[in-house]
Amino acid sequence: MKPATAGAIAAVVSGIPSTAHALLTGTDVLAATKAAGTLLPGRRNRPGIAAGLIAHLLVSAAWTTVLTALSRRHPLRAGGGAAAGLAIAALDLGIAARAYPAVRVLPRGPQILDHLVFGTVAGALLERTRQETTSTTSPGCSEL
Numbered sequence: 001m002k003p004a005t006a007g008a009i010a011a012v013v014s015g016i017p018s019t020a021h022a023l024l025t026g027t028d029v030l031a032a033t034k035a036a037g038t039l040l041p042g043r044r045n046r047p048g049i050a051a052g053l054i055a056h057l058l059v060s061a062a063w064t065t066v067l068t069a070l071s072r073r074h075p076l077r078a079g080g081g082a083a084a085g086l087a088i089a090a091l092d093l094g095i096a097a098r099a100y101p102a103v104r105v106l107p108r109g110p111q112i113l114d115h116l117v118f119g120t121v122a123g124a125l126l127e128r129t130r131q132e133t134t135s136t137t138s139p140g141c142s143e144l
Contacts, residue, residue: 006125007064010118011056017113018106032111033104045104056065063088064122071126081123082116089115 009135022029030049030099037051039059067084070076076084088114097101 001127001129003068006129007060008120009125010122011060013121014114014118018110021110032106038100038102045078049127067122067126071130075127076123077127078120078124081084081119137143
């Protein structure tokens with residue numbers, strides 16, 4: 001599996017906690033996506049679904065790049081990925097919540113859990129990627 005694939009999977013499943021929270025509380029399931037749209041230049045006061053998807057893709061790709069670089073030197077696995085996810089949450093939500101009103105009003109707990117899921121899944125999948133690329137067995141050959 002390529003790091004980009006690992007990041008894409010992590011990005012998709014990372015919205016599960018906030019989506020579940022929205023469904024359970026009867027709030028807008030797309031609120032976080034719309035809020036992410038305000039992160040794009042020129043959209044601070046213009047939340048939107050398409051812009052939110054683009055912003056989420058860009059932010060997830062950036063963090064996947066960082067986690068990939070880290071995992072090459074220090075295997076993250078799920079536990080290290082979870083810790084990284086919490087650190088990413090502190091940075092993302094700390095900065096974005098101050099500067100972007102649409103992000104500030106989102107329920108904090110589900111957003112932190114979204115980041116935790118992203119980090120956990122990315123860490124686990126990047127470990128799988130690392131193991132595949134560091135294997136000493138040639139394709140088609142069995143280990144001795």
